[in-house]
Amino acid sequence: MALTKEQFITEFKDMALKLYAAPIEDLSSQQLYQALALLTRSYIAQPWADTKERYDEEETKQVFYFSIEFLPGRLLQSNLLNLGILDEVEAGLEELDLHPQKIFAAEADPGLGNGGLGRLASAFMDAMASVGMAGNGNGIRYQYGLFKQAFVNGYQVELPDDWMRNGFPWETRKENRAVTVKFGGWVELRPSRSGHLRVIYHNTDDVLAVPYDVAMVGYHNGVVNNLRLWSAEAPINAGPHFTLEQRERINQITQILYPDDSDNAGKELRLRQEYFFTSAGIQSIVRHYRRTHNSMAGFADRVAIHINDTHPAMAIPELMRVLMDDEHVGWDEAWRITLKVMSYTNHTLLSEALEVWPIDMFSGLLPRIYQIVQEIDRRFRLAFVPQFGQAMIDRIAPLGNGQVRMAYLATIGSHAVNGVAPLHSELLKKDVLHDLFQIFPERFNNKTNGITPRRWIQIGDRPLAHLLDKKIGTAWRQNPLALRKLHDYIDDTRFLADLNATKAENKRELAKYIDQTVHVKVDPDAIFDVQIKRLHAYKRQLLHLLGILDAYLAIKRGEKRPKRLHIFGAKAAPSYVYAKEIIKVMNAVADMVDSDPEVSPYLQVVFLPNYGVSMAEKIIPAADISEQISTAGKEASGTSNMKLMSAGALTLATLDGANIEIKNAVGDDNIEIFGLTEKEIAGYYQRGDYRSRDFYEKDPRLHAVLDMLVNGKIPGIETEGRDIYNALLMYNDEYFVLADFESYLAANARLDKLYQQPELWAKKALVNIAESGRFSADFTVQRYGREIWHVIPQTPEDDGSDTEA
Ligand code: C3B
Numbered sequence: 001m002a003l004t005k006e007q008f009i010t011e012f013k014d015m016a017l018k019l020y021a022a023p024i025e026d027l028s029s030q031q032l033y034q035a036l037a038l039l040t041r042s043y044i045a046q047p048w049a050d051t052k053e054r055y056d057e058e059e060t061k062q063v064f065y066f067s068i069e070f071l072p073g074r075l076l077q078s079n080l081l082n083l084g085i086l087d088e089v090e091a092g093l094e095e096l097d098l099h100p101q102k103i104f105a106a107e108a109d110p111g112l113g114n115g116g117l118g119r120l121a122s123a124f125m126d127a128m129a130s131v132g133m134a135g136n137g138n139g140i141r142y143q144y145g146l147f148k149q150a151f152v153n154g155y156q157v158e159l160p161d162d163w164m165r166n167g168f169p170w171e172t173r174k175e176n177r178a179v180t181v182k183f184g185g186w187v188e189l190r191p192s193r194s195g196h197l198r199v200i201y202h203n204t205d206d207v208l209a210v211p212y213d214v215a216m217v218g219y220h221n222g223v224v225n226n227l228r229l230w231s232a233e234a235p236i237n238a239g240p241h242f243t244l245e246q247r248e249r250i251n252q253i254t255q256i257l258y259p260d261d262s263d264n265a266g267k268e269l270r271l272r273q274e275y276f277f278t279s280a281g282i283q284s285i286v287r288h289y290r291r292t293h294n295s296m297a298g299f300a301d302r303v304a305i306h307i308n309d310t311h312p313a314m315a316i317p318e319l320m321r322v323l324m325d326d327e328h329v330g331w332d333e334a335w336r337i338t339l340k341v342m343s344y345t346n347h348t349l350l351s352e353a354l355e356v357w358p359i360d361m362f363s364g365l366l367p368r369i370y371q372i373v374q375e376i377d378r379r380f381r382l383a384f385v386p387q388f389g390q391a392m393i394d395r396i397a398p399l400g401n402g403q404v405r406m407a408y409l410a411t412i413g414s415h416a417v418n419g420v421a422p423l424h425s426e427l428l429k430k431d432v433l434h435d436l437f438q439i440f441p442e443r444f445n446n447k448t449n450g451i452t453p454r455r456w457i458q459i460g461d462r463p464l465a466h467l468l469d470k471k472i473g474t475a476w477r478q479n480p481l482a483l484r485k486l487h488d489y490i491d492d493t494r495f496l497a498d499l500n501a502t503k504a505e506n507k508r509e510l511a512k513y514i515d516q517t518v519h520v521k522v523d524p525d526a527i528f529d530v531q532i533k534r535l536h537a538y539k540r541q542l543l544h545l546l547g548i549l550d551a552y553l554a555i556k557r558g559e560k561r562p563k564r565l566h567i568f569g570a571k572a573a574p575s576y577v578y579a580k581e582i583i584k585v586m587n588a589v590a591d592m593v594d595s596d597p598e599v600s601p602y603l604q605v606v607f608l609p610n611y612g613v614s615m616a617e618k619i620i621p622a623a624d625i626s627e628q629i630s631t632a633g634k635e636a637s638g639t640s641n642m643k644l645m646s647a648g649a650l651t652l653a654t655l656d657g658a659n660i661e662i663k664n665a666v667g668d669d670n671i672e673i674f675g676l677t678e679k680e681i682a683g684y685y686q687r688g689d690y691r692s693r694d695f696y697e698k699d700p701r702l703h704a705v706l707d708m709l710v711n712g713k714i715p716g717i718e719t720e721g722r723d724i725y726n727a728l729l730m731y732n733d734e735y736f737v738l739a740d741f742e743s744y745l746a747a748n749a750r751l752d753k754l755y756q757q758p759e760l761w762a763k764k765a766l767v768n769i770a771e772s773g774r775f776s777a778d779f780t781v782q783r784y785g786r787e788i789w790h791v792i793p794q795t796p797e798d799d800g801s802d803t804e805a
Helices: 005-020 029-057 076-083 086-095 100-105 116-130 244-253 268-292 315-326 331-341 359-365 367-388 390-396 406-412 422-432 434-439 453-459 462-472 480-489 493-518 541-556 577-594 613-622 640-646 659-666 678-687 692-698 700-708 718-729 737-755 758-775 777-789
Strands: 062-066 135-140 145-152 155-161 171-173 179-183 186-191 197-202 205-217 224-233 303-308 342-345 356-358 403-405 416-419 444-446 527-532 564-569 603-607 625-628 650-653
Touching (some): 005 029, 005 086, 029 100, 029 205, 029 224, 062 116, 062 777, 076 086, 076 100, 076 116, 076 453, 086 100, 116 135, 116 205, 116 303, 116 453, 135 268, 155 577, 179 268, 186 367, 197 315, 205 244, 205 268, 224 244, 224 268, 268 303, 268 315, 303 315, 303 331, 303 777, 315 342, 315 367, 315 406, 331 342, 359 367, 359 403, 367 390, 367 406, 390 434, 403 406, 416 422, 416 777, 422 444, 422 659, 453 462, 453 613, 462 493, 493 758, 527 613, 527 737, 541 564, 541 603, 541 700, 541 737, 577 603, 613 640, 625 640, 640 650, 640 758, 650 758, 692 700, 692 718, 700 718, 700 737, 737 758, 758 777
Parallel strands (some): 062 135, 062 303, 135 224, 416 444, 527 564, 527 625, 564 603, 625 650
Antiparallel strands (some): 145 155, 171 205, 179 205, 186 197, 205 224
16 A cells, blocks of 8 residues: 555554544553554555455455464564555654654564464465465454463463453454354254254353454555454343353353463363354354355355364364255265365374364264264265275274264365475374375375565564665565575675674674563674474473583583574473473573583573564574474474574474475575484384483483483472483483484584684575575465465465475
8 A cells, every 4th residue: 555654644643642632742652552553454444345345246265264273473563564554654653753663562462372383374364365365264362362471480480461451453343243153952853844954952052252353464465354263252132041150151262272282181161162163163154155145055166164283173064064954955965065165284293182072072062063973974984994994994983982083084074184394294194194095195285384474584584674675676575486586696705794794683682682571691692592482392492401401511621612592482381291391491501501600601591481473573583593303203394494594594403394395495505404314213113122221321421411400410400300301211202302412412513613604604594595485375375275275366476396295
């Protein structure tokens, strides 16, 4: 859109006055933010309405991305950028003597997700709008987002995230679009006079699902898509028997986000949440479709529904229910439509994260859905037992072992199933979904994750963005593949120095931020070594920690090395004891290192509390090293690896997830690979001959490091140190930390050496930035659009670089 600085100043003053009856000089940052957000929203309103009208008029096929998590990050700056008015607005604010960054920072960061999965969903929303695809989100409006993390005496404590305290200016309550979701009770099936089945519900708990819509603004294209977040409310005419307790139970449904993404705890409230937003979404999609169509016959040509992990997998039986019970479509036709509409992404191979529900709980809470799942199960068995045998079908039918098995249900009810990086997609076929792959090989495919360079470079890394503009022009902002032009400057000494200067500037900024937030002074000339992601044993923050302890001991012995600053950001699930113990030990090590004048000139450790999207925007631009060190075969893809690469950090990585694709993109010389491969680890599993103690016994460095966990050298970790020590030695080190220790150290030593050659380092950083464009989520959603959803996007062409599994 077009907006001059002068126009903006007038409109902004006007908005502020209308809202607060005061001149802008008197307003707080929060008030200025509210005024600016509302003004921005007023700019979005028309294109939002127009986009919707155009989709309806042209009967565009629409994608509905169902996800129990969305992590959009702060929206003000991103909306201004995508509207194409960020520069004008910032110039206007400055002319008014205001600080744009201060105002942007007043926005709450909606933590409606745990980590990678939720962030991916939001990246896809931004990308779909930006490539002009009709893509809608469907999720939950959690009143409290992911807990805020604080450290007390080095221990993680969790505080509530009351993110809506000041309201959420980007949402629009659409009570005219509310639907009713039914739980519990029992169902009676009765043939009606017209010959249809009549489904009569008795004694159900009805919940009103009220949608709140959030605009998803496309980049410079006038497209504004919709993210619909559902809130649970008591039904309007609930009647006199409706107790406070019932009301409370309803409110609970959308009160909090489950803070654990690594373990399926099988809690009824979680099941309620899943059915709640899934049913509400399906009902509203069908209702909208039926406003302009008098049968459901063409539904699958107009609607694609994506199941982001299994949490919304009940979309399958729910659509069947609506088609049969409400629309009177027969089973076979309903199943044909459902299969064509549904597609499913798997995000993890970890068995503890794969969802199963006890049949008793499931059938009690969702009796009609359970009947439909039973029928899906019955027909699946009928169709495939003859060819594949009872034993195999028993293993993979939707119902088995007294459980509803969501990944199997999702696979059986979708026409496409994908993993999120080539290795992961291969392992799905080989292990977790192997039997289903035998039956439905054509459904399986890979769609490597992506990120949005708009947020990570254009907004998060302004110094780099400006340097790029100067050197290669601005085309990369529209099409990130244009970053490849950078290769032309690989021998341009001046440019390489500029690149290093940009990094140095970002590091000084981060150092300031660290000082402000945790009151720790860090040396901006140190190597900034970053590991930012959820805390989980398989991600092996512990390996990083053991590396730090080894450095500590080496420095104590008198070894000199380039100074390294280790930066961690990670939340642990509140119930994940081992992960919390690792946090405690890390904080203790940080203190120990800091208070030792022999060591602190060479080594520093900072664990920043409350890592999230906004903090990532500050850390990533300043990173020199990106630690992606999961046990090979465990990290489905990873996405911080892509973000850090695009900021020119060198990746220190195992051959896992999308690290493999990063390696293929930049070449072996521009990434630091170490550790066991997935095949080698599978070999250990098969033979059953991994003995972690052997590594401890034969490697004196490892021996010394592990002993530090229990010999009292690190103050205050008696319990935690012992537990970790035992996990690694007595319980045989489930994640092969000890096996990879030596090669991890060697890789780190190579990086230390390389850092002594700033120009060579800059060349490698350049290649990483240059090749990061392929990981733009714009390309990812286009591949989904072409190969899974069958919608035809209009803008920038994909280079087809995805590797099929
Ligand atoms: C994550 C995986 O752990 C990451 O490897 C992956 O990059 C992202 O999903 C996105 O695909 N993941 C998650 O954040 N939460 C889960 N429950 C499962 C996977």
